[in-house]
Amino acid sequence: MSIKxxxxxxxxxxxxxxxxLIAVSKTKPVEKIMEAYRAGMRDFGENKVQxxxxxxxxxxxxxxxxxxxxxQRNKVKYIAPFVYLIxxxxxxxxxxxxxxxxxxxxxxxxxxxxxxxxxxETKFGFDEKELTELIEGEALxxxxxxxxxxxxxMATYTENExxxxxxxxxxxxxxxxxxxxxxxxxxxxxxxxxxxxxxYLIAQKxxxxxxxxxxxxxxxxx
Ligand SMILES: *Cc1c(COP(=O)(O)O)cnc(C)c1O
Numbered sequence: 239m240s241i242k243x244x245x246x247x248x249x250x251x252x253x254x255x256x257x258x259l260i261a262v263s264k265t266k267p268v269e270k271i272m273e274a275y276r277a278g279m280r281d282f283g284e285n286k287v288q289x290x291x292x293x294x295x296x297x298x299x300x301x302x303x304x305x306x307x308x309x310q311r312n313k314v315k316y317i318a319p320f321v322y323l324i325x326x327x328x329x330x331x332x333x334x335x336x337x338x339x340x341x342x343x344x345x346x347x348x349x350x351x352x353x354x355x356x357x358x359e360t361k362f363g364f365d366e367k368e369l370t371e372l373i374e375g376e377a378l379x380x381x382x383x384x385x386x387x388x389x390x391x392m393a394t395y396t397e398n399e400x401x402x403x404x405x406x407x408x409x410x411x412x413x414x415x416x417x418x419x420x421x422x423x424x425x426x427x428x429x430x431x432x433x434x435x436x437x438y439l440i441a442q443k444x445x446x447x448x449x450x451x452x453x454x455x456x457x458x459x460x
Contacts, residue, residue, distance in 0.1 A: 241270065242277040244455045253442040260304050262434075262452030264289065265459045268296050274455065275301070281322070283450050287313040294320055306390075306450055308362050311335045319343045325390040325431050325450070328352045328362040330372060333384060340383035347383065350390040350431050353412065355405045363391070366412055378422045388429030388447070389413050393437055402437050406444035413445075 239247070249259065262283040263271045271282060271293065280300060284290035285307025294303055302322035309324060311332055317324075318339035327333050327349045340347040351372075354363035364372070372378065378386070391409045393402040409432055417427035433441025435454035442449065453459060 241273040241455060245274060245277050245279065248438075248451060248454055251439065253439060254446075257442055257446055258448045260306070260431075260448055260450045261455050262306065262450050263293070263456065264307075264452065266456045268293060270456055271297065283325075283452070287316050290321075291316050304450075314339045315342075318347065319345075321347060323387070324349045326350075326352045326362065327386075328364065330377060333378075333381060337381040337383045345383070346385050348385050348387050350388050350429060351386060353389050353391045353409055355391045355393065355409050369412070370416070373416055373419065373421065373425060378425060381424060384424060386425040388427050388431070389416075390431035392432070392434070393441075399440060402440050403444060406432055406437075406441050406446070410445040 258281065260281045260283045261274050261279050263274070264283070264285045275298065281302045281304060283304040283306040284293065287309070290303055290305065294301070303320060305317060305321050305324045306326060308326055308328065309332060314335045318336070324336060324347060327336065333349065336347055336349060351369060352363035353369060354365050389409060389412065391405070393405045396402065410430060413427050413430050421427065429447050430445055431448040431450065432446045433449035435451050438446070438449040438451060
């Protein structure tokens with residue numbers, strides 16, 4: 239099937255048509271991404287700074303570029319002028335650097351805080367306690383050039399649907415819990431970025447507002 243047909247098929251299966259689809263284009267060449275663009279896609283996700291910058295330079299300027307991978311602090315400056323949403327903010331130090339570079343670029347950068355929900359040790363992110371302390375404390379208030387729009391998470395890589403479901407459900411509960419607190423001015427809890435090619439339907443059942451889908455659109459990566 240073509241990229242256009244894949245996109246159509248994915249959208250046809252959506253349980254929630256308000257949920258945003260982000261086409262994860264990492265490792266894919268510009269001509270493939272342009273196929274998705276011509277089919278109407280404007281939101282693309284990349285996980286490497288250099289690759290995102292190169293594609294952004296070559297491609298139409300109305301594309302929304304989403305940084306979905308682990309972001310190193312010393313590379314924030316390269317994407318700060320144009321990045322649309324940073325999904326994987328996994329430390330306060332990174333958030334401070336994003337704020338600094340956003341200020342230099344004279345803009346406010348939307349961010350999601352990445353939550354460590356999966357069992358795997360290697361996954362980056364805040365745990366529930368760290369996150370609650372951060373949100374309830376004073377530390378976020380001076381960061382005027384970032385806007386926290388919600389949370390992002392990845393489920394354990396497993397065939398066990400029940401595990402995936404309970405992890406996504408825990409993430410949704412955490413978002414609801416935080417939304418009911420007195421939040422700093424630059425924090426909102428409206429977005430929940432969860433779900434990939436293999437688990438986006440479970441994620442939508444559990445309240446996802448953004449799914450990040452790569453291989454189901456562009457084919458498998460080598
Ligand atoms: C690669 C990637 C995806 C997309 O994965 P697929 O299984 O190809 O849909 C989603 N989120 C993140 C953070 C990724 O790195």
